[in-house]
Amino acid sequence: MPDNEGDTGSEQAPIALDAMGGDHAPDEIVAGAVHAVRERGLSVVLVGAPRPLHEALTRHGAASEIPIVRAEEALAMDEGALASLRRPRSSIAVACHLVRRGDASAVVSAGSTAGVVATGRLRLRGLTGVPRPAIAVMLPTLPHPTILLDAGANAEVKPEMLVQFAHLGVAYAEAGLNIRRPRVALLTIGSEAEKGNKLVKRAHELLSTAPGVEFTGNVEGHDLLTGVADVIVTDGFTGNVALKTMEGAVRYAFGELREAIASSTTAKIGAFLQRSRIRDLHRRLDSEHYGGAVLLGLNGTVVIAHGAARAAGISAACDLASTLVRQGVVTRISERIATTHRPHRLW
Amino acid sequence: MPDNEGDTGSEQAPIALDAMGGDHAPDEIVAGAVHAVRERGLSVVLVGAPRPLHEALTRHGAASEIPIVRAEEALAMDEGALASLRRPRSSIAVACHLVRRGDASAVVSAGSTAGVVATGRLRLRGLTGVPRPAIAVMLPTLPHPTILLDAGANAEVKPEMLVQFAHLGVAYAEAGLNIRRPRVALLTIGSEAEKGNKLVKRAHELLSTAPGVEFTGNVEGHDLLTGVADVIVTDGFTGNVALKTMEGAVRYAFGELREAIASSTTAKIGAFLQRSRIRDLHRRLDSEHYGGAVLLGLNGTVVIAHGAARAAGISAACDLASTLVRQGVVTRISERIATTHRPHRLW
Structure with a gap:
């Protein structure tokens, strides 16, 4: 493994970018790295199979700008949790190792x-x-994003975990979005305390008395985009379904809009819709631009870009990772947990 | 209770409309009934407190057109399941009673x-x-709707119930949408069979071997609006969150679009967006127009309109109920269950 420290003059260690993960790996990942380095001024190392990565970098004329860290294997997109045990030399495992050693941020x-x-x-x-x-x-x-978690790490949870997620989300909102005393809500199927399944009913009770959590009560699916709370907690199954449903609904609405425009005879309308606010809106709702999801609660910063991400999405994910490092989100979470953590095992 | 048979010359018994339920009861409910009777040619009886209903009907000049069936009480919007036991004379209980006696369809x-x-x-x-x-x-x-169930009746379910929901959905798709051999999918967080929580993993196994169910596998949230399946089954908690998330996302996208238009200087664009396809699209995505949800599996047809429904939504819900009765959905479900039902208790 080549030494990747000292490659950059910046204070922050480089971002370890898993070059083998994603539907469009490695070409779009490499293109994203080149964009992140050249356009955003970030420091990045690519982790993966050296030969194809070197070739891809050469096509961008960037072989001398971005170092490669060798990883022998890659996790396939359809491989689940067990593969991580079977493949200690996967590109994602090596990337984590770099962070653990302090060679990546x-x-x-x-x-x-x-x-x-x-x-x-x-x-x-x-x-x-x-x-x-x-x-x-x-x-x-607007005016600032709402944090939704868990969006898919834990398909089965216990009520106590939702309190833990609230702490993670609050620390993220404070450090990442600069929100004071973030309002926390619980995603369920009715605004009254007794609405929902057993999990959320018990979680509601626990959140109501959790120290350090500004709990504002239950919210429903249609509240996700109204900014009614700063942090919305849910189990990873529900959160993942909700997130993907939202993405699908927005894609559907814009797709239908595009068809309506295509069938219009007024050229001005097409031109208008390419412009300004509509364009901004589509970008804001498009995962290619907002960078991806953050895995909170680990001893290091991990950003999960969309599996279908292309260069722009990868570059945005690197930018998000760099921001989180600069804002010290891991330390903030650690401090918050230390002050609220009860010494006995919760589960 | 006045006799409400023989009030209409149509073959179908009248629809029993709960005039006391909903955010805008009773005025918008009465207005919806008047619309359903006058514009759609349906037969409707209003169930609720006679005096305010009579007054509201009189304002429409419709006191002689629409009969009233007395109900002493009403369930409040925030009352849950237990209230139905406490209030045997609620408007919804009386409406159900009319159907049971054959006095309403x-x-x-x-x-x-x-x-x-x-x-x-x-x-x-x-x-x-x-x-x-x-x-x-x-x-x-498009070209035809996708049926999603359960959208909120059962917050806690067992895997076997999802198979039952598949049968309900298939019968509804066959009878209500005239689809032959409807494709059934399971809502979860990954397309592979092993993705999801314990509930969906077991349900996946059961659906794979369920006789009479054309099971096509797992779908994710972003597949809800792509028409990839005809019937999508899920538990009532997840289904409710997904449905409301979708409604919220579409409302959000159109709201942002409206703002973008308002800030535009080209008058033509506003005019365009009032027109044709865009307008159709908004209507198709708007619960005021698609009539509401259907409670399947009971010995009678029950349509649940949106709580915020106004006259147009109520009228559409009456139309949906009338269509379901005409298509014999209850009988179709009953026949399908009889051929697939195993005699021992499933749960």
């Missing part, structure tokens, strides 16, 4: 979510007091 | 979903072989 991967979560847990370990990491995404509300 | 209510479900189960009973009714909604896919 963060991991970015567009690989299989289950594989990234399992490998992250195994190689970076959870922070003290955080038995389960959670995936946090930023929903495109 | 279907129930329509915009009341509390939990209250309607519990009252329906208690007063109409489940069909033989259907221990739990489920709420089915039609998602606005």
Whole structure:
């Protein structure tokens, strides 16, 4: 493994980018790295099979700009959690190792979510007091995003874990979005306390008395994009379904709109819709631009880019990772958990 | 209770419309009834407190057109399942009673979903072989809608119930949408069989071997609006969150679009967006127009209109109920369950 320290003059260690994960790996990942380095001024190392990565970098004329760290194997997109145990030399495992050694500041991967979560847990370990990491995404509300977690790391959870997720989300909102006393809500199927399944009913009770959590009560699916809360907690199954449903609904609405425009005879309308606010809106709702999800609660920063991410999405994910490192999100979470953590085992 | 038979010359018994349920009861419910009778040629009876209903009908000049069936009480929107036991004379209970006696063909209510479900189960009973009714909604896919169930009747389910929901959904797709051999999919968080929580993993196994079910495998949230399946089954918690998330996302996208238009200087664009396809699209995605959800698996037809429904939504819900009665959905479900029902208790 080549030494990747000292390659950059910046203070922050480089971002370890898993070049083998994602539907469009490695070419779009390499293109994203080149964009991140040249356009955003970030420091990046690519982790994966050296030969194809070197070839791809050469095509960009960037072989001397971006170092490669060798990884013999890659997790396939359909490989789940167990693969992370079977493949200690996978690109994502090596990327985690770089962070653990201090040779990288963060991991970015567009690989299989289950594989990234399992490998992250195994190689970076959870922070003290955080038995389960959670995936946090930023929903495109205004004036600032709403944080939704867990968006898919834990398909089965216990009520106590939702309290833990609240702490992770609050620390993220404070450090990442600069929100004071973030309002926390619980995603369920009715605004009254007794609405929902057993899990959320019990979680509602626990959140109501959790120290350090500004709990504002239940919210429903249609509240996700209204900015009614700063942090919305849910189990990873429900959160993942909700997130993908939202993405699908927005894609559907814009697709229908595009067809309506195509069938229009007024050229001005097409021109208008290419412009300004509509374009902004589409970008804001498009995962290619908002960078991806963050795996919170580990002893290191991990950003999970969309599996279908192309260069722009990868570059945005590197930018998000760099921001999180600069804002010290891992330390902030650690401090918050230390002050609220009860010494006995919660589960 | 006045006799409400023989009030109309149509073959179908009138629809029993719960005039006391919903955010805008009774005025918008009455206005919806008047619309359904005058514009759609339906036969409707209003169930609720006679005096305010008579006054509202008089304002429409419709006191002689639409009969009123007295109900002393109403379920409040925030009352849950237990209220249905406490209030045997609620408007929704009386409406169910009319259907049970054969004096009405279907129930329509915009009341509390939990209250309607519990009252329906208690007063109409489940069909033989259907221990739990489920709420089915039609998602606005093309060329025909996709049926999603359960959208909120059962917050806790067992894997076997998802197979039952598949049968309900298939019968509804066959009878209501005239689809032959409807494709059934399971909502979860990954397309592979092993993805999801314990519930869906076991349900996947059961659906794979369920006789009479054309099971096509797992789908994710972003597949809800792509028409990839005709029937999508899920538990009532996940289904409710997904449905409301979808509604919220579409509302959000159109709201942002409207703002973008308002800030535009080209008047033509506003005019265009009022027109044709865009308008159709908004209507297709708007619950005011698609009529509402259907409670499947009871010994009678029950349509649950949106709690916020106004006259147009109520009228559309009456139309949906009338269509379901004409198409014999209850009988079709009953026949399908009889051929697939195993005699021992499933749960």
